[in-house]
Amino acid sequence: xxxxxxxxxxxxxxxxxxxxxxxxxxxxxxxxxxxxxxxxxxxxxxxxxxxxxxxxxxxxxxxxxxxxxxxxxxxxxxxxxxxxxxxxxxxxxxxxxxxxxxxxxxxxxxxxxxxxxxxxxxxxxxxxxxxxxxxxxxxxxxxxxxxxxxxxxxxxxxxxxxxxxxxxxxxxxxxxxxxxxxxxxxxxxxxxxx
Amino acid sequence: xxxxxxxxxxxxxxxxxxxxxxxxxxxxxxxxxxxxxxxxxxxxxxxxxxxxxxxxxxxxxxxxxxxxxxxxxxxxxxxxxxxxxxxxxxxx
Numbered sequence: 001x002x003x004x005x006x007x008x009x010x011x012x013x014x015x016x017x018x019x020x021x022x023x024x025x026x027x028x029x030x031x032x033x034x035x036x037x038x039x040x041x042x043x044x045x046x047x048x049x050x051x052x053x054x055x056x057x058x059x060x061x062x063x064x065x066x067x068x069x070x071x072x073x074x075x076x077x078x079x080x081x082x083x084x085x086x087x088x089x090x091x092x093x094x095x096x097x098x099x100x101x102x103x104x105x106x107x108x109x110x111x112x113x114x115x116x117x118x119x120x121x122x123x124x125x126x127x128x129x130x131x132x133x134x135x136x137x138x139x140x141x142x143x144x145x146x147x148x149x150x151x152x153x154x155x156x157x158x159x160x161x162x163x164x165x166x167x168x169x170x171x172x173x174x175x176x177x178x179x180x181x182x183x184x185x186x187x188x189x190x191x192x193x194x
Numbered sequence: 195x196x197x198x199x200x201x202x203x204x205x206x207x208x209x210x211x212x213x214x215x216x217x218x219x220x221x222x223x224x225x226x227x228x229x230x231x232x233x234x235x236x237x238x239x240x241x242x243x244x245x246x247x248x249x250x251x252x253x254x255x256x257x258x259x260x261x262x263x264x265x266x267x268x269x270x271x272x273x274x275x276x277x278x279x280x281x282x283x284x285x286x
Binding site: 001002004005008009012015016019025027028030031032034035038039041042045046050053054057058061062065066069072073 | 197200201204207208211214215217220223224226227230231234237238241242244245250252253256257260261263264267268271272275
Protein backbone atom coordinates (compact mmCIF):
# COMPACT_ATOMS: atom_id res chain seq x y z
CA UNK A 1 0.00 0.00 0.00
CA UNK A 2 2.87 2.34 0.86
CA UNK A 3 4.53 1.72 -2.46
CA UNK A 4 1.29 2.32 -4.38
CA UNK A 5 0.77 5.68 -2.66
CA UNK A 6 4.40 6.57 -3.28
CA UNK A 7 4.18 5.69 -6.96
CA UNK A 8 0.98 7.68 -7.47
CA UNK A 9 2.52 10.70 -5.73
CA UNK A 10 5.68 10.46 -7.86
CA UNK A 11 3.55 10.30 -11.02
CA UNK A 12 1.70 13.43 -9.90
CA UNK A 13 5.07 15.11 -9.27
CA UNK A 14 6.15 14.28 -12.81
CA UNK A 15 2.89 15.73 -14.16
CA UNK A 16 3.48 18.91 -12.15
CA UNK A 17 7.02 19.19 -13.53
CA UNK A 18 5.78 18.88 -17.12
CA UNK A 19 3.18 21.53 -16.35
CA UNK A 20 5.85 23.89 -15.01
CA UNK A 21 7.93 23.41 -18.15
CA UNK A 22 5.02 24.03 -20.50
CA UNK A 23 3.38 26.98 -18.73
CA UNK A 24 4.34 30.54 -19.66
CA UNK A 25 2.36 32.44 -17.04
CA UNK A 26 4.71 32.98 -14.12
CA UNK A 27 1.91 33.24 -11.55
CA UNK A 28 0.77 29.77 -12.55
CA UNK A 29 4.37 28.56 -12.30
CA UNK A 30 4.55 29.86 -8.72
CA UNK A 31 1.31 28.03 -7.92
CA UNK A 32 2.71 24.86 -9.43
CA UNK A 33 5.84 25.25 -7.31
CA UNK A 34 3.55 25.29 -4.26
CA UNK A 35 1.68 22.22 -5.50
CA UNK A 36 4.99 20.44 -6.06
CA UNK A 37 6.14 21.00 -2.52
CA UNK A 38 2.72 20.00 -1.12
CA UNK A 39 2.88 16.68 -2.97
CA UNK A 40 6.53 16.33 -1.93
CA UNK A 41 5.52 16.58 1.74
CA UNK A 42 3.16 13.66 1.24
CA UNK A 43 5.80 11.63 -0.56
CA UNK A 44 8.41 12.30 2.12
CA UNK A 45 6.03 11.22 4.86
CA UNK A 46 5.17 8.05 2.95
CA UNK A 47 8.92 7.40 2.68
CA UNK A 48 9.11 7.82 6.49
CA UNK A 49 11.33 10.89 6.48
CA UNK A 50 9.29 12.92 8.93
CA UNK A 51 11.84 15.62 9.71
CA UNK A 52 12.44 16.35 6.04
CA UNK A 53 8.69 16.43 5.48
CA UNK A 54 8.30 18.98 8.28
CA UNK A 55 11.05 21.17 6.79
CA UNK A 56 9.54 20.88 3.33
CA UNK A 57 6.10 21.84 4.68
CA UNK A 58 7.52 24.92 6.39
CA UNK A 59 9.97 26.09 3.73
CA UNK A 60 8.53 24.77 0.49
CA UNK A 61 4.84 25.18 1.21
CA UNK A 62 4.87 28.50 2.98
CA UNK A 63 8.05 30.48 2.67
CA UNK A 64 9.23 29.80 -0.86
CA UNK A 65 5.85 30.68 -2.38
CA UNK A 66 5.95 34.08 -0.69
CA UNK A 67 9.58 34.59 -1.74
CA UNK A 68 8.80 33.70 -5.35
CA UNK A 69 5.86 36.10 -5.30
CA UNK A 70 8.03 38.96 -4.10
CA UNK A 71 10.49 38.10 -6.87
CA UNK A 72 7.56 38.23 -9.31
CA UNK A 73 6.95 41.78 -8.13
CA UNK A 74 10.27 42.75 -9.69
CA UNK A 75 9.67 41.09 -13.03
CA UNK A 76 6.95 40.58 -15.57
CA UNK A 77 4.03 38.23 -15.55
CA UNK A 78 4.73 36.27 -18.71
CA UNK A 79 7.88 34.39 -19.50
CA UNK A 80 9.70 35.64 -22.58
CA UNK A 81 10.19 32.89 -25.14
CA UNK A 82 13.85 33.00 -25.96
CA UNK A 83 15.38 32.24 -29.32
CA UNK A 84 16.37 28.61 -29.36
CA UNK A 85 20.05 27.90 -29.07
CA UNK A 86 21.21 24.58 -30.43
CA UNK A 87 24.62 24.53 -28.80
CA UNK A 88 23.59 24.82 -25.18
CA UNK A 89 21.26 21.78 -24.98
CA UNK A 90 23.88 19.68 -26.74
CA UNK A 91 26.52 20.83 -24.23
CA UNK A 92 24.13 20.10 -21.39
CA UNK A 93 23.41 16.60 -22.65
CA UNK A 94 27.11 15.83 -23.07
CA UNK A 95 28.01 17.07 -19.58
CA UNK A 96 25.11 15.13 -18.05
CA UNK A 97 26.18 11.99 -19.87
CA UNK A 98 29.75 12.34 -18.64
CA UNK A 99 28.53 12.86 -15.08
CA UNK A 100 26.24 9.82 -15.23
CA UNK A 101 29.17 7.81 -16.61
CA UNK A 102 31.29 9.03 -13.70
CA UNK A 103 28.75 7.79 -11.14
CA UNK A 104 29.64 4.21 -12.06
CA UNK A 105 32.86 4.62 -10.10
CA UNK A 106 31.11 5.80 -6.96
CA UNK A 107 30.55 3.48 -4.05
CA UNK A 108 27.16 1.74 -4.12
CA UNK A 109 25.52 3.62 -1.26
CA UNK A 110 22.68 1.19 -0.68
CA UNK A 111 24.90 -1.62 0.66
CA UNK A 112 24.66 -1.61 4.43
CA UNK A 113 28.03 -3.15 5.33
CA UNK A 114 30.29 -0.75 3.47
CA UNK A 115 33.11 0.69 5.61
CA UNK A 116 31.57 4.15 5.40
CA UNK A 117 28.37 2.89 6.95
CA UNK A 118 29.83 0.68 9.65
CA UNK A 119 32.29 3.18 11.12
CA UNK A 120 30.42 5.92 13.01
CA UNK A 121 26.81 5.09 12.19
CA UNK A 122 26.81 2.12 14.52
CA UNK A 123 28.17 4.32 17.30
CA UNK A 124 25.44 6.89 16.70
CA UNK A 125 22.73 4.24 16.70
CA UNK A 126 24.00 2.65 19.90
CA UNK A 127 24.89 5.68 21.99
CA UNK A 128 22.91 8.69 20.79
CA UNK A 129 20.18 8.40 23.42
CA UNK A 130 22.73 7.93 26.18
CA UNK A 131 24.99 10.77 24.95
CA UNK A 132 22.48 13.43 24.00
CA UNK A 133 19.11 12.39 25.42
CA UNK A 134 17.39 12.93 22.07
CA UNK A 135 15.21 9.99 20.94
CA UNK A 136 15.54 10.75 17.22
CA UNK A 137 18.98 9.72 15.96
CA UNK A 138 18.93 12.09 12.98
CA UNK A 139 18.14 15.04 15.22
CA UNK A 140 20.86 14.09 17.67
CA UNK A 141 23.45 13.84 14.87
CA UNK A 142 22.43 17.16 13.34
CA UNK A 143 22.03 19.18 16.50
CA UNK A 144 24.54 17.61 18.89
CA UNK A 145 27.27 15.51 17.28
CA UNK A 146 27.61 17.82 14.29
CA UNK A 147 26.32 20.94 16.03
CA UNK A 148 29.10 23.23 14.81
CA UNK A 149 28.52 22.00 11.25
CA UNK A 150 24.84 22.84 11.54
CA UNK A 151 25.71 26.25 13.00
CA UNK A 152 27.86 26.96 9.93
CA UNK A 153 25.07 25.89 7.59
CA UNK A 154 22.57 28.10 9.37
CA UNK A 155 25.00 31.03 9.10
CA UNK A 156 25.37 30.48 5.36
CA UNK A 157 21.60 30.30 4.88
CA UNK A 158 21.14 33.46 6.95
CA UNK A 159 23.71 35.30 4.81
CA UNK A 160 21.99 34.11 1.64
CA UNK A 161 18.65 35.34 2.95
CA UNK A 162 20.12 38.77 3.70
CA UNK A 163 21.59 38.89 0.19
CA UNK A 164 18.21 38.10 -1.35
CA UNK A 165 16.56 40.81 0.75
CA UNK A 166 19.18 43.35 -0.34
CA UNK A 167 18.64 42.39 -4.00
CA UNK A 168 14.86 42.75 -3.74
CA UNK A 169 15.14 46.05 -1.90
CA UNK A 170 17.56 47.42 -4.51
CA UNK A 171 15.27 46.54 -7.41
CA UNK A 172 12.33 48.11 -5.62
CA UNK A 173 14.21 51.41 -5.17
CA UNK A 174 15.28 51.37 -8.82
CA UNK A 175 11.69 50.81 -9.90
CA UNK A 176 10.55 53.96 -8.18
CA UNK A 177 12.94 55.96 -10.33
CA UNK A 178 12.20 54.23 -13.64
CA UNK A 179 8.60 53.38 -14.40
CA UNK A 180 7.68 49.83 -15.32
CA UNK A 181 7.04 50.36 -19.01
CA UNK A 182 10.20 52.36 -19.56
CA UNK A 183 12.42 49.80 -17.93
CA UNK A 184 11.47 46.96 -20.24
CA UNK A 185 11.08 48.65 -23.61
CA UNK A 186 13.83 49.64 -25.97
CA UNK A 187 15.39 46.27 -26.72
CA UNK A 188 14.84 43.78 -29.46
CA UNK A 189 14.30 40.89 -27.08
CA UNK A 190 10.78 42.13 -26.34
CA UNK A 191 9.73 41.18 -29.86
CA UNK A 192 9.77 37.51 -28.90
CA UNK A 193 7.09 38.15 -26.31
CA UNK A 194 3.83 36.33 -26.72
CA UNK B 195 -10.41 0.79 5.35
CA UNK B 196 -7.54 3.24 5.59
CA UNK B 197 -6.15 1.88 2.35
CA UNK B 198 -9.41 2.62 0.58
CA UNK B 199 -9.49 6.11 2.10
CA UNK B 200 -5.97 6.86 0.89
CA UNK B 201 -6.83 5.64 -2.61
CA UNK B 202 -9.89 7.89 -2.68
CA UNK B 203 -7.75 10.84 -1.55
CA UNK B 204 -5.27 10.11 -4.32
CA UNK B 205 -8.08 10.16 -6.87
CA UNK B 206 -9.18 13.52 -5.44
CA UNK B 207 -5.60 14.79 -5.81
CA UNK B 208 -5.59 13.71 -9.45
CA UNK B 209 -8.80 15.63 -10.13
CA UNK B 210 -7.50 18.75 -8.40
CA UNK B 211 -4.25 18.56 -10.34
CA UNK B 212 -6.21 18.25 -13.56
CA UNK B 213 -8.04 21.47 -12.70
CA UNK B 214 -4.73 23.16 -11.88
CA UNK B 215 -3.32 22.14 -15.26
CA UNK B 216 -6.37 23.11 -17.27
CA UNK B 217 -7.53 26.11 -15.24
CA UNK B 218 -8.25 29.02 -17.53
CA UNK B 219 -7.83 31.69 -14.86
CA UNK B 220 -5.33 32.06 -12.07
CA UNK B 221 -8.09 31.68 -9.48
CA UNK B 222 -8.87 28.15 -10.64
CA UNK B 223 -5.24 27.29 -10.14
CA UNK B 224 -5.12 28.92 -6.70
CA UNK B 225 -8.24 27.02 -5.65
CA UNK B 226 -6.82 23.78 -7.03
CA UNK B 227 -3.58 24.38 -5.13
CA UNK B 228 -5.50 24.98 -1.93
CA UNK B 229 -7.57 21.82 -2.34
CA UNK B 230 -4.44 19.81 -3.16
CA UNK B 231 -3.02 21.11 0.12
CA UNK B 232 -6.13 19.96 1.97
CA UNK B 233 -5.98 16.58 0.25
CA UNK B 234 -2.32 16.09 1.13
CA UNK B 235 -3.07 17.09 4.73
CA UNK B 236 -5.77 14.41 4.97
CA UNK B 237 -3.53 11.92 3.17
CA UNK B 238 -0.79 12.46 5.74
CA UNK B 239 -3.20 11.68 8.58
CA UNK B 240 -4.59 8.61 6.81
CA UNK B 241 -1.10 7.30 6.03
CA UNK B 242 -0.17 7.81 9.67
CA UNK B 243 -3.09 5.62 10.75
CA UNK B 244 -2.34 3.16 7.95
CA UNK B 245 1.13 2.64 9.41
CA UNK B 246 -0.42 2.42 12.88
CA UNK B 247 1.84 5.26 13.95
CA UNK B 248 -0.34 8.38 14.10
CA UNK B 249 2.44 10.39 15.79
CA UNK B 250 3.08 12.64 12.85
CA UNK B 251 -0.15 14.58 12.79
CA UNK B 252 1.78 17.76 13.66
CA UNK B 253 3.34 17.66 10.20
CA UNK B 254 -0.13 17.78 8.69
CA UNK B 255 -1.10 20.58 11.09
CA UNK B 256 1.90 22.61 9.92
CA UNK B 257 0.96 21.88 6.34
CA UNK B 258 -2.64 22.98 6.85
CA UNK B 259 -1.65 26.27 8.48
CA UNK B 260 0.99 27.11 5.89
CA UNK B 261 -1.29 26.13 3.03
CA UNK B 262 -3.82 28.65 4.27
CA UNK B 263 -1.20 31.37 4.74
CA UNK B 264 0.38 30.85 1.33
CA UNK B 265 -2.99 30.91 -0.42
CA UNK B 266 -3.81 34.18 1.34
CA UNK B 267 -0.41 35.58 0.41
CA UNK B 268 -0.91 34.63 -3.22
CA UNK B 269 -4.37 36.19 -3.42
CA UNK B 270 -3.18 39.35 -1.69
CA UNK B 271 -0.34 39.65 -4.14
CA UNK B 272 -2.72 39.10 -7.02
CA UNK B 273 -5.04 41.82 -5.75
CA UNK B 274 -2.58 44.49 -4.68
CA UNK B 275 0.68 43.59 -6.42
CA UNK B 276 2.50 43.97 -3.14
CA UNK B 277 2.70 41.78 -0.07
CA UNK B 278 3.16 44.67 2.36
CA UNK B 279 0.02 46.46 1.22
CA UNK B 280 -2.17 47.56 4.12
CA UNK B 281 -5.32 46.21 2.49
CA UNK B 282 -8.58 47.78 1.57
CA UNK B 283 -9.50 51.34 2.44
CA UNK B 284 -11.63 51.50 5.60
CA UNK B 285 -15.34 50.82 5.26
CA UNK B 286 -17.53 53.87 5.67
